[in-house]
Amino acid sequence: MLTRHQLYGPRFQRVFPDIFLPASAPLDLFTRSRAAYLLVRDQGGALVGYSAAQLLDADFAPANAQAEVAAPRFMYRPRGLRTCGDRIEAADLVQAHNCRVTTPVRTAWDLARRVPLVEAVVAVDALARRAGFEPTDLLDYRAKHPGARGCRRLDRIVALADPRAESPPETRLRVGLVLEGLPTPETQYEILDEFGFLLAKADLAYPPARLAIEYDGRIHLERWRWERDRERDTRLAGYGWETLRFGHNDLRAIHQTASKVRGLLARRAPRPS
Known part of the structure; x- marks a missing residue:
């Protein structure tokens, strides 16, 4: 329906390899995350981190946040995409906006272990408020995954968290x-x-x-x-x-x-x- 010349012309914008949008479409994190999911959907991949939070309707990502996916280690990593090779169990996945994403607790767990302290608390507050879980659930999750990188800081993050925060x-x-x-x-x-x-x-x-x-x-x-x-x-x-x-x-x-x-x-x- 489109020639290659038309696709690479001014009417469309390239998001990732073989994935395009109309030139007028806003390229926010929500859209970039859905585009990134198309790269890993058929390989059993999923959206994680800030992308998962965005599709779970918890909007707190930094303005420059990249789309994030869990993907096979051999996958080509295009510019503007953050990938992780962690194995995600089926119990840690849900469907949101027709995409596989990590559960709210798993998403909070992933972000809290790697982002700066204040932003880690922001992630826990926003996801816990949206999904209705308690911040202490992260400590229970840690007990099932001992030794994970960055998990020691969860005690302080949970102590600072308060899901009653509205923004x-x-x-x-x-x-x-x-x-x-x-x-x-x-x-x-x-x-x-x-x-x-x-x-x-x-x-x-x-x-x-x-x-x-x-x-x-x-x-x-x-x-x-x-x-x-x-x-x-x-x-x-x-x-x-x-x-x-x-x-x-x-x-x-x-x-x-x-x-x-x-x-x-x-x-x-x-x-x-």
């Missing part, structure tokens, strides 16, 4: 504060009025100091959301709560962010009467 930046902020020496804040803390009615739910909170912490993504820059956030902050201030709002740049400067939180905690700490 990866929220996890990054929480873990960043803890690694800077601050107490672990409450996650998704419900602030109630004197009658027990819900005033707000804070991303993070230090209830004794009545300090709420919010991570503001891009949507919070829209005028309607900005006005609603300020209205909520004013309402909470009437009940003695102070709200700190942080964004992407504050995550990159986590030391300064933690210093600001530390200073407010010291000033707002309950004093003995």
Whole structure:
């Protein structure tokens, strides 16, 4: 239906060998992962790591993440594809979006053992929240696979994990504060009025100091959301709560962010009467 000249022309883009997309199609990780699956489908391969997480509808991969597959060791590895030769048992595989992918627990296990600490906690939080497993399930999985590379760090990762986090930046902020020496804040803390009615739910909170912490993504820059956030902050201030709002740049400067939180905690700490 297409000539080679047409396929390599401006109407299409090459993703991997013999796999093409329309030139206008967005080439995000989800699409690249499905394309990568076509390379290993007939050999019994599967999507793993960030690709598996993406197809399990847990979106937390870095912007530059490569598609990842478990494939035969003799497979040609094209540019832009990460491959692993680990043997994946049938019990560790599920179907997602018509592709074989590792289960949520196995995906969290794979990522937690190799990515940086904060991103490992992000992976566990996101997958555990999406799939409904407990972070401690990773320790049970480790007991069945003793001696696996990187498995010793799971104790710390599980201790830092909290699936109640509703977004990866929220996890990054929480873990960043803890690694800077601050107490672990409450996650998704419900602030109630004197009658027990819900005033707000804070991303993070230090209830004794009545300090709420919010991570503001891009949507919070829209005028309607900005006005609603300020209205909520004013309402909470009437009940003695102070709200700190942080964004992407504050995550990159986590030391300064933690210093600001530390200073407010010291000033707002309950004093003995």
